[in-house]
Amino acid sequence: MSDAPLLDVRGLGISFLIGGGSVHATQDVSFSVQPGERVGIVGESGCGKTITGLSLLGLLPRATTHVAGQAMFEGENLVGLPLSRMRHVRGRKISMIFQEPMSALDPVFTIGQQIGETILTHFKVDKKQARERAIEALASVGIPSPARVHDSYPHQLSGGMRQRAMIAIALVCEPKLLIADEPTTALDVTIQAQIIDLLMELSAKQGTALLFITHDLGVIAETCTRMITMYAGQVVEDAPVDSALVRPRHPYTSGLLRSLPRLSARGAVLPSIAGRVPTLRDMPTGCRFAERCAHRQEACAAPQVIEPAGGHLVRCWRHGELVLPGALTDREAAA
Amino acid sequence: MSARAILGRLLGVIPTLLITWTFVFGAMRLVPGDPVLLMLQGTPISDSAMEAARAKLGVDRPLVVQYASFLANAAVGDFGDSFRSRQPVTKLIAAEFPKTLELALGGFLVGVVLGTTLGVMAGVRPNGWVDTLCMTTALVGLSLPSFWIGMILIQVFATQLGWVPVLGSGWDALILPSITVGLFLAGGLARLTRNSIIEVMGQDYIRTARAKGLTTVRVVAKHAMRNAMIPPLTLLGIQFALLIGGAVVTETVFARPGIGKLLVQAVLEKDFPVVQGIVVLTTGVYVLINVLIDIAYGIIDPRVQE
Amino acid sequence: MSAAVSDAVLPRQPSFFTRLLGAPGAVIGTVVIVVVLGLAAFAPYLAPYDWNATSQCRRLAPLSAEHWFGCDLFGRDIFSRVIYGARFSLAMGLTTVAISLVFGALLGIVIAYGGGKVDRIGARVIDAMLCFPPIILAILIVAVLGVGLVNAALAVGISGIPRFARITRAATLTLVARDFVESARAVGATHTRIVLRHLLPNLAPILIVIATLDLGSAVLFTATLSFLGLGAQPPTPEWGAMLNAGREYVRYAPWTMIFPGLALFLTVMAVNLVGDRLSLILDPRQRDRS
Numbered sequence: 001m002s003d004a005p006l007l008d009v010r011g012l013g014i015s016f017l018i019g020g021g022s023v024h025a026t027q028d029v030s031f032s033v034q035p036g037e038r039v040g041i042v043g044e045s046g047c048g049k050t051i052t053g054l055s056l057l058g059l060l061p062r063a064t065t066h067v068a069g070q071a072m073f074e075g076e077n078l079v080g081l082p083l084s085r086m087r088h089v090r091g092r093k094i095s096m097i098f099q100e101p102m103s104a105l106d107p108v109f110t111i112g113q114q115i116g117e118t119i120l121t122h123f124k125v126d127k128k129q130a131r132e133r134a135i136e137a138l139a140s141v142g143i144p145s146p147a148r149v150h151d152s153y154p155h156q157l158s159g160g161m162r163q164r165a166m167i168a169i170a171l172v173c174e175p176k177l178l179i180a181d182e183p184t185t186a187l188d189v190t191i192q193a194q195i196i197d198l199l200m201e202l203s204a205k206q207g208t209a210l211l212f213i214t215h216d217l218g219v220i221a222e223t224c225t226r227m228i229t230m231y232a233g234q235v236v237e238d239a240p241v242d243s244a245l246v247r248p249r250h251p252y253t254s255g256l257l258r259s260l261p262r263l264s265a266r267g268a269v270l271p272s273i274a275g276r277v278p279t280l281r282d283m284p285t286g287c288r289f290a291e292r293c294a295h296r297q298e299a300c301a302a303p304q305v306i307e308p309a310g311g312h313l314v315r316c317w318r319h320g321e322l323v324l325p326g327a328l329t330d331r332e333a334a335a
Numbered sequence: 336m337s338a339r340a341i342l343g344r345l346l347g348v349i350p351t352l353l354i355t356w357t358f359v360f361g362a363m364r365l366v367p368g369d370p371v372l373l374m375l376q377g378t379p380i381s382d383s384a385m386e387a388a389r390a391k392l393g394v395d396r397p398l399v400v401q402y403a404s405f406l407a408n409a410a411v412g413d414f415g416d417s418f419r420s421r422q423p424v425t426k427l428i429a430a431e432f433p434k435t436l437e438l439a440l441g442g443f444l445v446g447v448v449l450g451t452t453l454g455v456m457a458g459v460r461p462n463g464w465v466d467t468l469c470m471t472t473a474l475v476g477l478s479l480p481s482f483w484i485g486m487i488l489i490q491v492f493a494t495q496l497g498w499v500p501v502l503g504s505g506w507d508a509l510i511l512p513s514i515t516v517g518l519f520l521a522g523g524l525a526r527l528t529r530n531s532i533i534e535v536m537g538q539d540y541i542r543t544a545r546a547k548g549l550t551t552v553r554v555v556a557k558h559a560m561r562n563a564m565i566p567p568l569t570l571l572g573i574q575f576a577l578l579i580g581g582a583v584v585t586e587t588v589f590a591r592p593g594i595g596k597l598l599v600q601a602v603l604e605k606d607f608p609v610v611q612g613i614v615v616l617t618t619g620v621y622v623l624i625n626v627l628i629d630i631a632y633g634i635i636d637p638r639v640q641e
Numbered sequence: 642m643s644a645a646v647s648d649a650v651l652p653r654q655p656s657f658f659t660r661l662l663g664a665p666g667a668v669i670g671t672v673v674i675v676v677v678l679g680l681a682a683f684a685p686y687l688a689p690y691d692w693n694a695t696s697q698c699r700r701l702a703p704l705s706a707e708h709w710f711g712c713d714l715f716g717r718d719i720f721s722r723v724i725y726g727a728r729f730s731l732a733m734g735l736t737t738v739a740i741s742l743v744f745g746a747l748l749g750i751v752i753a754y755g756g757g758k759v760d761r762i763g764a765r766v767i768d769a770m771l772c773f774p775p776i777i778l779a780i781l782i783v784a785v786l787g788v789g790l791v792n793a794a795l796a797v798g799i800s801g802i803p804r805f806a807r808i809t810r811a812a813t814l815t816l817v818a819r820d821f822v823e824s825a826r827a828v829g830a831t832h833t834r835i836v837l838r839h840l841l842p843n844l845a846p847i848l849i850v851i852a853t854l855d856l857g858s859a860v861l862f863t864a865t866l867s868f869l870g871l872g873a874q875p876p877t878p879e880w881g882a883m884l885n886a887g888r889e890y891v892r893y894a895p896w897t898m899i900f901p902g903l904a905l906f907l908t909v910m911a912v913n914l915v916g917d918r919l920s921l922i923l924d925p926r927q928r929d930r931s
């Protein structure tokens with residue numbers, strides 16, 4: 001890994017203004033992404049992972065959102081970046097793809113028009129050159145007849161093709177970072193694998209760093225080198241994937257891993273985590289997972305800090321003493 | 336949209352028009368009094384002349400025959416002669432039609448420009464002060480009696496300030512009537528556009544467009560507008576009805592010749608062939624416009640093509 | 642996130658009137674409507690002069706302390722006539738909307754509930770009737786019935802029937818497809834009972850919303866016919882008819898048209914403001930768009 005991170009997020013706190021008051025959706029979120037690195041953010045829906053991604057590009061509604069902290073990207077703080085500057089980051093340096101390609105693509109414009117406008121926004125090219133580059137981009141995401149798809153409307157394509165087109169739009173300007181928010185959730189299982197392979201391949205080829213936002217640990221295990229676990233608006237663990245799969249340090253990560261069907265032993269009953277996530281309005285001051293945690297002690301009621309532990313960053317004061325099960329045993333991992 | 340689909344739409348108009356025209360025919364038979372006496376409007380007549388007139392009008396024939404000949408004549412645009420001027424109704428309408436069309440187009444232009452602008456401005460930032468201002472303006476437009484605002488416009492801009500003429504055939508004489516017609520149209524259209532824009536601005540593809548680095552103006556002008564225009568467009572047919580209503584009233588206010596003025600005059604003078612001709616014509620035009628809108632809809636929204 | 646937010650404590654649902662008057666526009670609208678109703682009810686006590694007494698003042702006399710809104714061509718006090726005009730506007734609007742609503746809803750329910758061939762033909766006829774621009778249909782009806790205040794009200798009312806019928810039909814169709822109608826049929830309920838006990842209560846909110854939203858334009862519409870000379874006839878102090886009478890003398894006596902028109906505009910605006918608010922409260926689909 002190189003020294004200077006591509007993206008360095010420090011103390012990101014997002015709050016929504018609702019009916020005169022405000023609720024904190026995320027608090028003190030810190031992580032970094034190195035150039036070309038593939039990082040996954042995992043957590044249940046509502047943990048704040050999606051809005052974290054959106055906040056990096058300033059895509060949250062400005063009137064009702066307040067973002068604190070900073071997100072340094074190539075020497076610029078993305079938090080509070082004026083729209084005139086942010087425009088040159090969006091689509092050019094950082095791109096984003098979304099969960100549902102059907103609704104993320106504009107139904108009344110052709111795929112080609114939608115790729116073309118990205119190229120025309122960021123590069124000084126004429127329409128003919130833009131068309132060539134757009135078709136090239138469609139070919140590079142493995143679309144069989146790119147010229148035909150270029151002139152097609154989104155509703156004329158299959159779900160997998162739409163997501164490929166979406167990826168082509170995102171990567172056409174060869175950004176440094178691609179934020180992929182649940183890019184495969186809406187797709188068939190077989191298509192999912194293809195899209196993931198494609199993202200891996202393109203990220204390696206273009207040197208694009210990937211920030212994978214998903215609730216699917218399987219996807220992260222396959223694609224990422226590092227995973228960040230979020231719970232109730234906080235980062236609870238940040239660790240290399242290989243190490244986290246075998247020996248997670250936070251009880252919540254462990255719980256997530258053990259409820260993973262694909263990696264657990266065949267035939268075993270999947271343990272799920274009992275209880276509910278606390279609501280944003282009555283967040284406990286101490287460990288937010290404590291209420292559902294099997295290893296809870298009285299000291300868990302005190303605020304938890306995130307600290308290094310064996311190559312991980314963990315927000316649990318008992319990380320030193322707990323030995324938690326992962327998705328794989330040491331032996332399986334070695335094999 | 337394929338030529339076949341367009342032809343299908345056009346043919347689909349026939350049963351609709353058949354029903355509306357049957358209604359017109361029936362309504363005209365309900366008019367109390369002998370048509371010949373109505374035609375003569377009070378002039379005395381001998382019995383033999385009466386018979387001749389009945390035969391000429393065709394009212395001595397059985398109802399079914401009258402109905403069939405009414406439909407056949409309506410289809411070729413023959414509505415008989417006016418009771419009052421004794422001229423063919425078609426000729427009277429043809430003389431006035433361009434004037435009304437001019438006014439309708441002027442009003443349409445004012446209405447669409449004003450309505451869309453207000454609606455988009457309101458919808459892009461809902462619940463702000465711009466929204467409140469624009470929507471109050473739209474409601475004022477919907478609530479203003481067009482005959483009243485027309486008179487006020489004349490009084491202020493023509494009589495007092497002398498900026499534009501009230502009468503005349505130049506384009507400047509069309510400004511005030513067009514505003515009068517357009518205001519009412521703009522009110523409804525602004526409200527539709529606002530709702531549509533709000534809905535569209537919350538869609539994922541707008542977020543995608545912003546994530547690509549497009550300017551706000553481009554996101555709104557290109558992606559939001561194109562999508563948001565689809566629902567108001569489907570209601571443009573109804574808007575066209577308002578346009579006709581606006582034209583009828585505005586012609587009277589501005590003492591402009593036109594179909595509307597002709598119609599009101601004909602009703603007051605019990606000149607039934609003229610009333611019948613104009614009603615048949617306006618429903619025909621209205622139906623045709625709606626088919627054209629249907630076709631335009633297929634061009635703007637590629638999803639309905641298949 | 643959304644789940645968490647919806648868990649947040651919501652304030653208790655306030656009463657209907659508190660919610661109706663929750664917007665400044667609706668408050669203004671309500672006040673104006675109350676004033677108009679008051680003028681209509683107490684016109685003989687409030688009007689300083691007889692609405693039809695001529696030569697109360699000089700012809701086309703301008704505004705003065707004795708005649709606040711000036712005088713018309715026959716030397717009648719315009720202020721008194723505008724007050725009496727309040728008796729027509731809302732009453733006419735309510736009558737026409739009632740006609741459209743009752744017959745339109747009846748037609749829509751019968752067609753949709755009848756189903757099959759009845760529905761197919763009925764829907765076709767409604768569609769065809771909607772091809773008449775409302776003002777053209779109304780003028781046609783006036784042409785047949787003859788000019789006059791009552792006939793104009795009838796014409797406006799009838800011309801609204803197809804619109805109400807279409808909306809009612811669509812709403813009824815979705816209701817008929819729902820389980821509770823099936824189960825009511827299964828237990829042997831009569832058609833009348835199903836319509837009255839099961840369909841109407843469910844249709845009521847949407848019908849009320851449409852009727853309220855229609856009221857403003859109905860007031861405007863009947864006044865328009867009077868203005869065209871097809872509705873109320875002179876010397877009736879109807880606002881549209883007053884405007885028509887004042888039309889020729891606008892240049893010399895603008896007050897003959899300014900005040901009746903202003904009264905009409907304020908009434909329609911008030912009805913629209915309250916209607917908007919009411920539809921917002923009653924129609925769940927509209928709620929998030931406020």
